[in-house]
Amino acid sequence: MPTTPLPILMPQIPGQRWSCHSCGRCCYDLVGHLSAEERARIDRQDWRGELGIEPYVRLGRSTVLNKHDDGACVFLDRATNLCRIHARFGEQAKPLACRIYPFTVRPVPQGWRVALRFDCPSAAGSQGEGLAKHRPFLGELVGALPHLAWREDVPRLTGTHRLSEIQTQRLTERLLRMLNARDEPLTWVLRRAAEVAATLAEARLDRVGVGRFDELTDLLFSANPDRLPAPPGADRAKAGVTRGARAMLRQLVYAFSAHATIHELRAGFFRRFGLRFRHLRDAGRFRRGRGEVPATHGLPPGVAFDRVDAVKAADDPGEAERIEDLVRRYLTERVASRSVFGAGYYDWPVVDGLLALWASAAAWGFLARHRAAAQGRAAITYDDAFESLRIVDRSATRSPALGTRTERMRLRYLARSGALPGLVEAYALVT
Ligand code: SF4
Incomplete structure (x- = not known):
């Protein structure tokens, strides 16, 4: 038939x-x-x-x-x-x-x-x-595809409770409206999105329940930003990003940029042992953030961490406009294709997926600064943003390192400490 x-x-x-x-x-x-x-x-x-x-x-x-x-x-x-x-x-x-x-x-x-x-x-x-x-x-x-079992396309709110299809649609529509509000500066939009996600992370959604999730998101998305309930530690984020938060962001950057080739993955015991050793050593260097950024398959050698942090967001209006368009299109794609939570993102609940999305914007900012520093520039250009997106998107949703429990705990910590919005702003691609 x-x-x-x-x-x-x-x-x-x-x-x-x-x-x-x-x-x-x-x-x-x-x-x-x-x-x-x-x-x-x-x-x-x-x-x-x-x-x-x-x-x-x-x-x-x-x-x-x-x-x-x-x-x-x-x-x-x-x-x-x-x-x-x-x-x-x-x-x-x-x-x-x-x-x-x-x-x-x-x-x-x-x-x-x-x-x-x-x-x-x-x-x-x-x-x-x-x-x-x-x-x-x-x-x-x-x-022509073989029969594949379909998977639920609605994310978990928390625990085992899933949003309904209508709730998921409403949530993605709100996010898309926020991302595409062209009359608002992009960095402000992303910072505010990170604040909403951090507030949701603190909201004990297990007690709020699926039924009241709409009410809560209505309140947060429509709130005057100055009246948003501030997550604990928000003052520290305002005053500047702590060293600990920067160290966590660098660890996230490492998770994005480190990957093994198929030859390394298929190598014998001693070579794989060496790979594991190199991985632990480089992860430690990213955490400490001193000296040179370790070279990975995604990052060229010879750039010191402090040179990366000294690079400014794009300040040329023409470059900034093109970067804004790229950022909005990319983040819109992630939300519209639902590659941001649930079955599209390591089966993570809504809040963790949103935290990961906004944190990836900060990691992207770090990677673009690294490329600019490697080429001796003081501010990010469109090419820096364009090329570093390749590293971010190659790993997001695909790298096992980004889907671990440790990663989720790190994001939760950044949300709870109020550091995530500050990081999104500190590593913004455009001013
Ligand atoms: S060759 Fe591959 S990477 Fe290049 S444009 Fe075509 S699909 Fe994209």
Whole structure:
């Protein structure tokens, strides 16, 4: 019996566009997981002797496309910057992970929830066609997906209580209105959003209950900011961000920027032991924040922590305007695609997901300052914000380090101490 295709739920992001411009970056960044059928198809394509290395390898319980030492996909043709499978057998012969990028999809009761990854430069730069143009292609792709069990698309409020679909919609609409209030300075909006999240974190939502959550958020979102109930410690945040809070932010930055290559993850015991040792050493350096920022796969060497903190937010009006547009589009995407709490974000409850989102804006500000300092600039430029978003978005929702209990506790501490709004302001991308 024919079945009706499920709706494709595209995130509504004002002004957002995308088309592939064949820059080849995803062929370095993406870890391409293969199904058994895709593996068999690659075997049938018979690449023996052409690639120099195996076409795919085991990674834990998965099979993934193999990579060269510099991170390039085994199928990337460096002469043309194009995929060899695509060139020889056509687009449809490529693994699904490559075909669908930079979109991701997850099945929810209402259809296929689509998210757009901003680690693709064309997505971050909003270049190409409007997103609605890609709906038929995505519909075709999801039609070919194996049956996947849908997951609840509404987040937990706290404990086991979930918001209803209507409540989740109302919450995301409020957040989107806040993010897109263009008459208000962006840094002010983000600081205020962090204050609301910190206040919710203190609200003992387990006692407030799901039923009164709307009432509480109505009150907080519509409150005169000067009358917002101040979280404990807010005076300290006003007076400046404490050293402890900065140390926690640096640890978050490390969680965003440190990642292991598939070769490191597949290495033998001694190499993995060395990797673990390096990880602990670098994490300690980020916590202390003295001397040079340790180089990671995302951060170049040779930049001292105090030089990062000395870099100012973008002050050139033209640069600041472009950065504002980028920040608003990115955060809008995260909220509109519901990649910010619940099944879209490590299955975290509402408040923890919101704390993580606003903290990621501060981490992004740190990373942009690092890039500016590495290139000898005193203030952030659009390119600094653009390139450092690649680090943030590559990890958010994907890095296991960001979904740990320790991370949640750290965010809760930043909220409880009143430091989060101060950090969002201190590491703002624009003045
Ligand atoms: S990173 Fe984006 S623009 Fe570049 S090749 Fe991949 S999908 Fe295309």
